[in-house]
Amino acid sequence: MNFKTVLLAACIAACGSVLAEKDDHTPRHGGFVVEGKALDFEIVAKSDVISVYVQEHGKKVIIEGAKGKVTLLDKAGKSEADLLPAGEKLEAKGSFNVAKGTKGVVSVTLAGKPPATARFEIR
Secondary structure (H helix, E strand, C coil), X not given: CCHHHHHHHHHHHHHHHXXXXXXXXXXXCCCEEXXXXXXXXXXXXXXXXXXXXXXXXXXXXXXXCCEEEEEEEECCEEEXXXXXXXXXXXXXXXXXXXXXXXXXXXXXXXXXXXXXXXXXXXX
């Protein structure tokens, strides 16, 4: 192989791995991933805490200064909770109905950026 062939192969491999990372929506924290227009969210919903991990095009984002809200809708009605920074995620603590079929909306505002939202359903 000549130098140009090797260089071309290396470029194709690098581009492929970047594209694969961008489109990778594999849950990494035991939750499920929801794609939003601007951000992707991994939601880990438990009866006492809802954790939201945020990514932008497959990359972690800085949570410092972020804020958010999670809204849950079920047969009993609507409940809302504020999401606050907690390490590498946003978190709401309380008592939540996270039964299969519960629907929700997560809204996150990163420092200096407009709000990003996504709808989800507990599976």
